[in-house]
Amino acid sequence: MPTYKIAVLSGDGIGKEVMPEAIKVLDTVGRLCGIGFDYTHFDWSCETWLKTGQMMPEDGMSQLAQNDAILLGAVGYPGVPDHLSLWGLLLKIRREFDQYVNLRPVRLLPGIPCPLANKQPGDVDFWIVRENVEGEYSQVGGRFAEGTEAEGVVQSAVFTKFGTDRILRYAFELARKLGRPHVTSATKSNGLYHSMPYWDERFAAIGAEYPDVRMDQYHIDILAARFVMSPERFDVVVGSNLFGDILSDLGPGMTGTIAVAPSANINPEKKYPSMFEPVHGSAPDIFGQNIANPIGQIWAASMMLDHLGEAEAAALILKAMTDVLSDQSAPRTPDMGGLARTSDVGTAIAKAL
C-alpha cells in the first residue's frame, strides 16, 4: 500500500477548523483506494510568532522537506503584521521549495449561488496559472528619507527570464494537456514601463514554440472586467505573481466559490514538496464558531492527491464534493445559506464517498 508523508499546517483562524474535515475525507478515500497517509502536524502559526518572533523554528524547512506534500490551512491573524506572518511562512515555503506554479480552478459549481447573471455550471470553467515565487512580491526596496517631509518607499519587482519563461511554458503545456489550446496572458505593458513589456516579449517568444496554441493578451484592468463580462472565453490564463493573485480571487469571487476554491503551489520537478491550500484566508471574524466552509480545504486535498499521482482518489473526492453541493438537502454552512457546522459538511462529503 503506497503511503504518503503529509505535513499538516493548519495555521491560524479557521485553518484549524477546516483541516480536520480534509483529513476525515482523506482517510476515507484512503481506505477505499488503498492509500495510506502518514501525517505530521506542525502547529506553526501567528501564535508561534507572538511567542518566539518567528513563524517556524530554525530547522522548519528541513522538517517540512521530509514530506511528500504539505497541506496548509491559512496564515494571518490580527496582532501580527501580515507581511511578517506571510513572509515567515507561506511565502517562505513557496520560495524555498521553488513552488513556482500556483494553479487555481475557476469553475461554476452546481448548488452554489453565483453573483453573475444567467450563468450555469459549465459556462465558467478555466484555470489560472500564476507565477508564484518572483515578480512583484519582493523584499527588494525600502524606505527613504524616513521621518522627513521627503519620506517615501521604493518597492522593486524583479522578473527573470528564467522565472518568466518557465511559468509561461507551464501554461502552454497545461493548455495542451487539457486539450484546450488557448492561453491568455495578463499584462499591463501600457503603464508598467519595464516589467510588462518584457513579460509580453517572453510571452510572444515562448508562444512561438507552441504554434498549435492560440494566444491572446489583455491589460489587467480590462481583463478583470472581461472576467465578469465574458468568463466563457477563457481556458488557461497566465499572470505574474500579483496579477495572478488578483485574478484568482476575482474568479472564485464571481463564481461564488471563494470558500470552496483550492490553490496548488507546485514544484513541477518534484525536487521539493508541493503545498495545497484553500483560496480563503484565516477569516478571524468567524473563527471559533465552527461555521467555516471546509470545502476549499477538501478540494485542496483532492488537488494534492492528483499531484501525488493518485488521480482516481482525487476524482472520487471531487465527485463526492459535487454530489453534496448538488443535493439540496445536504448540509450547508452559513456562507452558502445553510445552518450546518463545519464538521457536518465534512462528514457529509466523507459519507458520499
Place this chain on the structure above:
Amino acid sequence: MPTYKIAVLSGDGIGKEVMPEAIKVLDTVGRLCGIGFDYTHFDWSCETWLKTGQMMPEDGMSQLAQNDAILLGAVGYPGVPDHLSLWGLLLKIRREFDQYVNLRPVRLLPGIPCPLANKQPGDVDFWIVRENVEGEYSQVGGRFAEGTEAEGVVQSAVFTKFGTDRILRYAFELARKLGRPHVTSATKSNGLYHSMPYWDERFAAIGAEYPDVRMDQYHIDILAARFVMSPERFDVVVGSNLFGDILSDLGPGMTGTIAVAPSANINPEKKYPSMFEPVHGSAPDIFGQNIANPIGQIWAASMMLDHLGEAEAAALILKAMTDVLSDQSAPRTPDMGGLARTSDVGTAIAKAL
C-alpha cells in the same frame, strides 16, 4: 458669457468618432446655459508618433497649458508600442500637469444590461479615487544581463509620503462632501513587502484626522472579489495608481458601463488644466464603422463642466444621458444591443437636452 478654452485631443481609433458627439452635446448645453467654448483641436496621436517618433511637439505641454481643461478621446494603436504612446501623451500629461487624482464613478444605470445578478440601478453607486501620478507606474528600473541566461528586468514603484497623503486626504474629503463618510482602502500589505505596509500606515495616519469617517481596508485580491460579491457596501474606494486602475475598469465592467463610464484626471489646486476622458480605449477592432458608443465621452464632458464650476450644465447632460438610456425606443449602439450609429446616440442626447 463665461467662455472656456478647451483643448480637444481626440487621439486614436474611436476617440476620433466619439469626440464630435461630446462637442455636439457641449455646444447644445452651452446655448441653453449661456456658456461658451473655445476649442483648440490637437491631432496628436499614434500617427504623429509614426511620422515623427514623438506623440506631441516639443512645445506641446505649453500649448495645452493655455487651456482651461482638456477633453481627451483615447490613445493607443497597433503598430506603436503601448508604453511609448501612453508615456508620450496620456501619462505625460497626467504627470506634468500634476493631475494626481483620478476620479471615476461606478454606477448602475437604467437601461444598461448588467453582468451581475439581481442588481437594480441605485444598488451600485460609488466612487473610485485613484492616485494618478506615482506609485507602480514608474520609469525607474530597466533590464539586466541582457542577452544572457541571467537576463531579467527590475520595475520599481515609488510611493512618496507627499503623494500618498494627498490622495488619501482627497478621498476622505470627498467622502465628507458626498455625505457618505466611509472610505475603503485597497492594499496588498501581505505580499508587497515595502510599499503597501507604508500605504496602510499613511491610511491610518490620515484617517485619524477624519474621526467622523468610517475606514476599512482589503487586500486587492479579495477586494476585487468583493466588488462583484457585494458592491452595495462601497462609498469611496481609494487605491494606488495600479490598484485604482484595475478597480476602475472592474467596476464599470461589472455594471455593464465600460463604454459609458468617464474618468477625470484632476489637479485639484487648478494650477494646471485637468483632463477628462472616457474609461474605454481606442478600440481598433471597431474603429471606422461609426458604431462606437459615445456616452463615455459625453459623460466625461459633463465631469469637465462640473470641474469648471458649471454644475447646472453638468447635471443637465447627466440627466439627458440617463433619459436616453432609460428610453427603450431611443437609439443604442451595438455594444448595448442596438443598431444605432455613434452620431445617432449623440444627436439623441443633444435633443433630450
